[in-house]
Amino acid sequence: MAEQNETKTNRLVVRLATAAIAMFGFGFALVPLYDVFCDITGLNGKNFSQGPAEVTSVDRSRTVKVQFVTVNPADMPWDFKPTVRSMRVHPGEDKHTTFYAKNSTAEWMVAQAVPSVTPSEAAPYLHKVNCFCFDRQPLDAGTDTEMPLLFVVDPELPEHISTITLSYALYDLTDDQKVTQVTLDNDKGRASL
Amino acid sequence: MATVDVDLPHVKDEDPHHHGPAKGLGRWLYTTNHKDIGSMYLIFSLTMFMIGGIMALIIRAELFQPGLQLVEPNFFNQMTTMHGLIMVFGAVMPAFVGLANWMIPMQIGAPDMALPRMNNWSFWILPFAFLILLSSLFMPGGAPNFGWTFYAPLSTTYAPESVTFFIFGVHIMGASSIMGAINIIATILNMRAPGMTLMKMPLFVWTWLITAFLLIAVMPVLAGVVTMMLMDIHFGTSFFNAAGGGDPVLFQHVFWFFGHPEVYIMILPAFGIISEIIPTFARKRLFGYSSMVYAVASIALLSFVVWAHHMFTVGMPLVGEVFFMFATMLIAVPTGVKVFNWTATMFRGSMTFETPMLFAIAFVVLFTIGGFSGLMLAIAPADFQYHDTYFVVAHFHYVLVPGAIFSIMAATYYWLPKWTGHQLNETMGKLHFWLSFVGVNVTFFPMHFVGLAGMPRRIPDYALQFADFNSMASVGAFIFGFSQLVFIYNVIQNVRAGEKATAQVWEGAQGLEWTVPSPAPYHTFSTPPKVD
Numbered sequence: 164m165a166e167q168n169e170t171k172t173n174r175l176v177v178r179l180a181t182a183a184i185a186m187f188g189f190g191f192a193l194v195p196l197y198d199v200f201c202d203i204t205g206l207n208g209k210n211f212s213q214g215p216a217e218v219t220s221v222d223r224s225r226t227v228k229v230q231f232v233t234v235n236p237a238d239m240p241w242d243f244k245p246t247v248r249s250m251r252v253h254p255g256e257d258k259h260t261t262f263y264a265k266n267s268t269a270e271w272m273v274a275q276a277v278p279s280v281t282p283s284e285a286a287p288y289l290h291k292v293n294c295f296c297f298d299r300q301p302l303d304a305g306t307d308t309e310m311p312l313l314f315v316v317d318p319e320l321p322e323h324i325s326t327i328t329l330s331y332a333l334y335d336l337t338d339d340q341k342v343t344q345v346t347l348d349n350d351k352g353r354a355s356l
Numbered sequence: 357m358a359t360v361d362v363d364l365p366h367v368k369d370e371d372p373h374h375h376g377p378a379k380g381l382g383r384w385l386y387t388t389n390h391k392d393i394g395s396m397y398l399i400f401s402l403t404m405f406m407i408g409g410i411m412a413l414i415i416r417a418e419l420f421q422p423g424l425q426l427v428e429p430n431f432f433n434q435m436t437t438m439h440g441l442i443m444v445f446g447a448v449m450p451a452f453v454g455l456a457n458w459m460i461p462m463q464i465g466a467p468d469m470a471l472p473r474m475n476n477w478s479f480w481i482l483p484f485a486f487l488i489l490l491s492s493l494f495m496p497g498g499a500p501n502f503g504w505t506f507y508a509p510l511s512t513t514y515a516p517e518s519v520t521f522f523i524f525g526v527h528i529m530g531a532s533s534i535m536g537a538i539n540i541i542a543t544i545l546n547m548r549a550p551g552m553t554l555m556k557m558p559l560f561v562w563t564w565l566i567t568a569f570l571l572i573a574v575m576p577v578l579a580g581v582v583t584m585m586l587m588d589i590h591f592g593t594s595f596f597n598a599a600g601g602g603d604p605v606l607f608q609h610v611f612w613f614f615g616h617p618e619v620y621i622m623i624l625p626a627f628g629i630i631s632e633i634i635p636t637f638a639r640k641r642l643f644g645y646s647s648m649v650y651a652v653a654s655i656a657l658l659s660f661v662v663w664a665h666h667m668f669t670v671g672m673p674l675v676g677e678v679f680f681m682f683a684t685m686l687i688a689v690p691t692g693v694k695v696f697n698w699t700a701t702m703f704r705g706s707m708t709f710e711t712p713m714l715f716a717i718a719f720v721v722l723f724t725i726g727g728f729s730g731l732m733l734a735i736a737p738a739d740f741q742y743h744d745t746y747f748v749v750a751h752f753h754y755v756l757v758p759g760a761i762f763s764i765m766a767a768t769y770y771w772l773p774k775w776t777g778h779q780l781n782e783t784m785g786k787l788h789f790w791l792s793f794v795g796v797n798v799t800f801f802p803m804h805f806v807g808l809a810g811m812p813r814r815i816p817d818y819a820l821q822f823a824d825f826n827s828m829a830s831v832g833a834f835i836f837g838f839s840q841l842v843f844i845y846n847v848i849q850n851v852r853a854g855e856k857a858t859a860q861v862w863e864g865a866q867g868l869e870w871t872v873p874s875p876a877p878y879h880t881f882s883t884p885p886k887v888d
Contacts, residue, residue, distance in 0.1 A: 172470050172546050179538045183576050190580025190610060194595060197606050236599070277598060283673070334599035 221255035222318040228252075229289075229316065232330040233262065240268050241302075243276075243333045246309065254318040262295060262331065265307035273301045276310075276331040285327045288317035299336060376878050385480070388472030389878065390457045393479050395775075397454025398768070400482060402844070404446030405761075407490070409837050411439040416799075416833035418816050419826050432816035433501035434493065440504025441522075444622065445529050446486050448756065451764045452625040453536045456564050459771060460540065462869040462876065463558045465549025465885045470542035478535035485528035492518035503814060505615065508596035508607040512588045519589065523582045530579045537571035540564055549868070551887035555646065558867050562649050563628030566656045570617045570624070573660075578614040581607065605670055612663035620659045623723075623755060624652055626763030627694055630716050632867070633770050634698050637713035638705025639864040644697040651690035651697075658687050668739045677736040684734035688727065695724055710862070711785030715766035718758055718793055726754030729804065744814075747807025753800045757836075758793075765792070765843065772847065773861045777875030778854025784846050791839030798832025 229252055231245035242265040252258050266272050276296040280286040291297075295310030302308060316327070377383045377392065387393060414435050418426045427435070457475065461468055469475045492499040497516035500506065511519060544565045548557070557565075584595040584607075594600025596607045627648075635642045642648065664672060664680045672680075698720050707713070729751040733742055742748060765788075773779055802825035807813075811822045818826065857874040868887070872880045 168546055172542050175542050175545060176471065176538055179541060179572055183534050183538070183572050185576075186573055187576035187580050190577040190614075191584070193577075193580075193610050193613065194584075194606065197603070197609060277601075332598065336599070 220318060221253055223253050225254055225318075226251050227254060227316050227320065227324070228326045229258075229314075230326065230328045231260070231262070232328055234330060234332040236332060236334060239274070239333055239335050241266055241272070241274060241333060241335075242307070243331075252316055254316045254320055257292070257313065257315055259311065259313050261309040261311055263307065263309055264300065264302065264333070266302035266304060269304045270337075271301065271303050272335060272337045273299050274333050275299045275336050276333045279330045279332070281328040281330065282324065285320060285324050288320040288324075289327055289329065290315045290317060296331060386476070388468070388476050390461050390469045390472070390475065391775075391876065391878065393469075393475050394454045394456075394458030396479055397450045397457060397482075400479075401447050401451035401454060401764075402847075404442050404450070404486065406840070408439050408442035408447055409840065411435045411442070413833060413837050415439065416830040419818070420830040421827065422818055422820055422823050424817055427816070429816045430498060430501055433503075433814065434499040436814050437500045437503055437506075438489070438493070441489065441500070442486070443756070444504065444618070445526075448622045448760045448764070449533060450482060452564075452567070452622075453533075453540075455560075455625070455629070455764070455767050455771075456536075456540055458775065459869060460543055460561055460564060461547070462872065462880055463561050463867060464544065464547065464552055465868050465881045465887065466543060466547035467879065467882045467884075469539050470547055471539045474535050475539050478532045478539065481528050482532045485525045485532065488521050488528070489525035492516075492521045495521070505611060506585075507611070508585060508588070508604050512585050512596055515589070520586065523586050526582045527579055530575045533571050533575045537568035537575070540568040541572075544568075549881070549884040549887050555649070556887065558628075559631035559642065559645070559648055559652075560625065560628035563624045563631075563652050566652050567621050567624045570621050570656055570659070574614045574617040574621075577610065578618075581610045581614065584610075605667075608667050608670060609664070612666045613660075615666065616663040617656070617659040619752075619755075620655060622760045624656065626719070626723075626760050627652060629763045629767045629770075630698060630719050631694075633712050633716040633766055634701050634720075635866070636770075636862050636864045637710060637716070638702045638707050640701055640705040642697070643700035643703075644693070647693055648697055651693045654690045655687060658683065658690075662687065665734055665736075665739075668736050669743045681734055681736040685731060688731055691727055695720060695727075708863075710769075711780060711782060711789055712766045712770035714786065714789045714793075715762045715769065718789070719762045719766065722758030722762070722796070723755055726751055726756075726759055729754065741810075742807065744812055745807040746803040746811045746813055749813050750800050750803035750807055753803070757800065758796050762792075762796075768847065770862075771869070772850055773857035774869060774872075774874050774876055776851050776854070777857055777873075778850050779857045779861075781846060781849060781854065784842060784849070788839060788842040788846060791842060792836060795832050795834075795836025795839055799829050799836055800832070802826070802828045802832075 228249055230249040231247065233243045233245060235241065235243055242263070244263055246261045246263055250258060250260060262276075264274070275298070278291075278294070278296050280289055291312065291314050293311060293313040295312060300308070300310060314329075377387070377389065384392065384396060387396075414427065415432065418424070418432055457469065460466075489499075495516075495518045497518060499518055500511070500516065500522045502510040502515060502519075506522075544557070544561055554562075584593070587593040588595050588597055588602075594602035596602050596604050598604060631642055631648055662680055662684045664676060665684045668677055668680070702717075709717075729747065733739055733748065733751055769780060769785055806818075806822045806825045809822065811818050811826075859873050860870045861874060862870075868881075868885060869876075871885070
């Protein structure tokens with residue numbers, strides 16, 4: 164009786180300990196799950212498409228306002244701003260604009276911008292054909308540059324959206340060989356939208 | 357059901373192999389006895405309660421008047437952080453584990469916990485976890501200052517150096533909780549006396565069984581999230597670092613996936629305690645036993661799908677806000693069932709108002725107030741006004757102080773005669789109750805008003821219009837804090853001397869623990885009792 168109880172207890176303990184270890188793994192599994200969830204639902208405004216857009220028709224009956232916003236994290240000393248604050252575009256039309264960046268420090272630096280779109284619902288409809296955010300941007304001390312952005316607003320953009328805000332946060336990657344990759348590739352498969 | 361008829365021919369153990377406790381320090385270091393370990397958990401919890409309480413009083417002293425007078429803002433932040441961490445992980449959780457250790461084997465007719473050696477281990481790593489955490493106060497850069505919720509990047513990129521010690525402290529206390537939970541489940545599922553079916557178990561046992569499952573489900577997630585922080589800080593990963601492709605909002609999701617079940621871990625055993633005490637002093641069976649069990653189980657299940665109500669203002673699509681709002685409100689239903697059942701148990705009972713009953717009734721009333729302010733916070737559009745204000749502070753202190761803490765005090769007074777063999781000093785018990793009751797309400801009720809008016813939490817200074825209510829709250833906090841010295845006096849006095857308690861102690865008490873003599877012998881139920 165007592166012995167039988169002991170094996171029963173041992174089995175239960177093994178199961179419970181396995182459950183605890185599995186939940187530890189689940190905590191980490193939440194990280195990719197979170198990305199997948201944002202991907203499917205388009206939350207977080209990171210669900211945009213990049214690369215050549217296959218948009219053929221231009222919808223001249225409709226005008227959408229695209230606003231550009233830049234953000235510098237606290238430890239980022241560069242001047243970083245859009246050359247135009249907003250544009251009126253017809254869906255389907257190729258548009259080009261630039262962003263200005265100046266390394267005002269006395270040292271060579273590398274930076275990369277991470278985009279985000281508001282409302283997040285509009286993110287999949289803003290195609291970036293070419294964007295400075297695809298690459299890292301090195302700048303010598305005191306030099307500046309204009310960085311290009313080529314984009315198309317998809318004519319499929321839902322009717323109720325009349326303004327899209329495209330925000331860039333610029334991150335310092337100079338001493339950052341530790342950051343191996345800025346994950347902008349979470350959406351490669353959607354370029355054909 | 358709580359009423360059990362017991363056929364118990366012997367209470368004293370004649371087996372010469374079973375002797376009393378060992379002598380000296382070794383008794384406490386090497387003990388595998390559930391009563392010894394229970395006592396150590398309770399003493400540890402009381403110590404942490406006092407340390408966390410001193411931190412709370414430093415906070416309230418600074419907030420007595422507007423302006424900065426006593427402490428540096430950074431030290432103030434360390435105090436709010438450490439107060440929260442110590443009270444949650446050091447005071448409330450170990451107190452419930454201590455009560456579980458003492459009472460669960462006695463309530464189900466088991467001789468000890470299922471895994472006594474692991475029981476010793478899970479207690480003894482706990483003081484070290486808190487030594488590590490508390491030692492950070494004396495480190496350069498100071499203790500953790502990012503709030504007990506340790507949101508990234510505040511707790512990663514901008515954290516003081518001591519954050520690593522905090523992370524290891526959390527790992528150790530998490531391991532302790534998980535081992536404790538495994539032990540409790542194994543004890544309850546495998547060691548019940550013959551005839552003690554699941555639906556005959558006392559509610560304290562039931563609520564702890566469910567709590568233990570919650571612990572196993574979410575403490576590893578907490579361990580996971582602090583491990584991610586550790587990797588972000590020291591190994592160059594970017595779980596929560598936007599510059600590296602991570603996301604700080606992810607931190608909040610993972611944290612609250614742990615955090616919301618955690619708040620139920622701190623209240624479900626309290627529900628069990630109250631469900632033991634009210635029937636005793638109302639001299640009636642608990643109303644709706646099975647609905648109580650199902651209510652606790654459904655609260656536990658719902659706790660996994662409401663976490664984002666802590667994050668309404670962080671940014672969420674409308675569908676998310678609506679889902680989490682209604683899911684949260686749904687929890688009010690099983691909670692309402694419990695409050696209704698406690699009231700119905702008291703209805704037409706022959707009630708007497710001994711100290712444990714006073715704490716239990718105060719629990720029902722004040723916890724319900726905290727529940728209602730929780731419902732207000734659950735309303736997503738209104739939450740944008742309340743978020744991160746003193747209204748939130750008032751809410752969770754109402755459910756944790758007159759909720760969890762009062763239930764622990766009620767349990768201590770209720771079972772103390774069984775532990776020590778001495779009847780309570782009712783006069784001193786009532787003095788403690790009334791001082792605490794007044795102190796708690798004077799402290800936390802005004803916080804509702806300043807919170808609704810927009811006073812932010814975790815800030816050492818505030819606008820002038822909040823001055824009166826804040827000084828009131830500080831006065832209340834000192835009353836409440838110092839009245840706990842009465843509690844300590846009562847416990848020590850009761851251990852040392854007092855009128856001899858009978859086995860049943862309380863006239864209306866039902867259940868196996870009241871069939872053994874008071875004080876409970878070192879070994880109880882070496883031969884299982886028969887429960888009909």
